[in-house]
Amino acid sequence: MNFNDMLKKKHKEGSHQTENMNKVINENEQAENPVVLEDLKEDENAPSAVEIVKAELSLANDKYLRLYAEFDNFRRRTIKEREDARKLEGKDLIVSLLPVLDDFERALKAIESATDIAPVKEGVILVQNKLKTVLTQKGLKAMESIGTTFDPELQEAITNIPAPAEDMKGKVIDEMEKGYFLNDKVVRFAKVIVGA
Numbered sequence: 001m002n003f004n005d006m007l008k009k010k011h012k013e014g015s016h017q018t019e020n021m022n023k024v025i026n027e028n029e030q031a032e033n034p035v036v037l038e039d040l041k042e043d044e045n046a047p048s049a050v051e052i053v054k055a056e057l058s059l060a061n062d063k064y065l066r067l068y069a070e071f072d073n074f075r076r077r078t079i080k081e082r083e084d085a086r087k088l089e090g091k092d093l094i095v096s097l098l099p100v101l102d103d104f105e106r107a108l109k110a111i112e113s114a115t116d117i118a119p120v121k122e123g124v125i126l127v128q129n130k131l132k133t134v135l136t137q138k139g140l141k142a143m144e145s146i147g148t149t150f151d152p153e154l155q156e157a158i159t160n161i162p163a164p165a166e167d168m169k170g171k172v173i174d175e176m177e178k179g180y181f182l183n184d185k186v187v188r189f190a191k192v193i194v195g196a
Contacts, residue, residue, distance in 0.1 A: 096134050103127040143179035145172045145190045154179060156189045163195030171195055 047055075107123050114120045145155055149171050158176055163169045172192045179190030 093138055096138065100127060100131045100134060103130060139183040141181045143181060143190050145175050145179060145192050148172055150192070150194045154186060154189065155192045157194045158191050160194050160196040168195040
């Protein structure tokens with residue numbers, strides 16, 4: 001049963017109740033006060049109870065439709081705002097990495113005309129340090145794995161090799177890929193070699 005069917009049923013029930021109520025009121029009024037009944041009959045232009053209920057129902061239905069439309073607009077607007085926010089959520093990081101990208105481009109130009117490798121190496125190290133600084137400011141932190149006890153919640157064991165010393169058993173001997181935390185949550189597991 002949809003909303004309109006429920007309204008029609010409610011309207012029918014209401015009109016039957018209104019008619020019954022009008023009969024009782026008319027009978028009581030005729031018995032108690034015949035003058036008031038004559039006054040009511042004279043004022044035939046006054047709205048009946050059914051017309052009043054219809055008007056109230058129409059108002060309630062109009063309020064419902066407006067509220068539903070307002071909610072639907074709110075829902076659509078919220079979805080659009082979320083999509084826009086997702087598109088721009090990495091904007092701060094990208095903007096802060098642009099100077100590093102510029103430095104890399106300058107380094108590549110310097111490599112083309114460089115005769116001595118030492119200044120080029122120094123420049124690349126400076127660019128790497130600048131990149132690390134920017135990422136650290138954004139909450140990125142490197143994981144220290146070598147020499148620590150293997151932790152499967154932070155590290156991914158690639159292979160086991162015989163431990164060079166007895167105290168290195170079950171500990172990380174080498175690191176193939178560094179792991180990273182972002183605001184104390186693991187964003188990349190360290191790929192390590194464990195001593196057996």
